[in-house]
Amino acid sequence: MHENGAQLAISEATIRELHRLARAQTGDAGACKADDGDIVERYADGRSRVRFRPVSAQDTPAAMAQLIVAWDACLVGRRVPPLVVLAALDLDFLCIHPFRDGNGRVSRLLTLLAAYHLGYEAGRYISLERLVEEHKERYCETLEESSRGRHEMGHDPWPFTNYLLFVLTSAYREFEARVGETGAARGEKTGLVTAAVERARGPFRVADTQRACPGVSLDLTRRVLKDLRAKGQVECLGRGRRATWQATPGTK
Secondary structure, eight states: OTTTGGGSOOSHHHHHHHHHHHTTTSTTTTOOOSSOOOEEEEOTTSOEEEEEOOOOTTTHHHHHHHHHHHHHHHHHHOOSOHHHHHHHHHHHHHHHOOSSSOHHHHHHHHHHHHHHHTTOOGGGTSOHHHHHHHTHHHHHHHHHHHHTTGGGTOOOOHHHHHHHHHHHHHHHHHHHHHHHHTTTSTTHHHHHHHHHHHHOOSOBOHHHHHHHSTTOOHHHHHHHHHHHHHTTSEEEESSGGGOEEEEOTTOO
16 A cells, blocks of 8 residues: 555455455455444443444445545545545445444555545554554544434534544654654755655646655755756656646656
């Protein structure tokens, strides 16, 4: 995923493959649930309660297909900020709960992949899985808040959305702090920009490179691109703010 995230489609097939890899030692790895099952919270004194009732096994295939259609439609229409769409994708996936087990792990992988598609790459260096685990109690609270009434379209997605944005912001802050700790090394930030350019697949904008290199100034980013162009490693397509860049054919 780190190497080919931009080319790995967000699709039902990809989600099943992520589950297969994450649950390789189980017989139903990569397969949607065959039976209905509630999300039950159990207490130390033996009591339990139904925390959430996911989509039924029968309706799961249609719900997953609709999930992918909604993701694509939102990104094409651009009526909703992309990071909010990312949070909605994760929330809906968890509410569908398509697999018998391993849904949480797959949701974190799906979030990482979707972030890559949107140009947010802090997860390449900072574990989103770890950040979620460090704030697991809040994760469970906001998921329950935002899933309540979801099947009747009466839910409030914002508690979980704000939580996920907090996780992504925390990842960028941690990455920026790490970059700052090594900032005294000569050429360190130049190396970050160069590496981000080398990872880019197809045309990219200066803003895409900046998102991949938090803590690197706009001036330095432009300077590195200019130097790479002078060396014949990249070329600029267009002019002004809408200009895009891409690796010169044959240099990768």
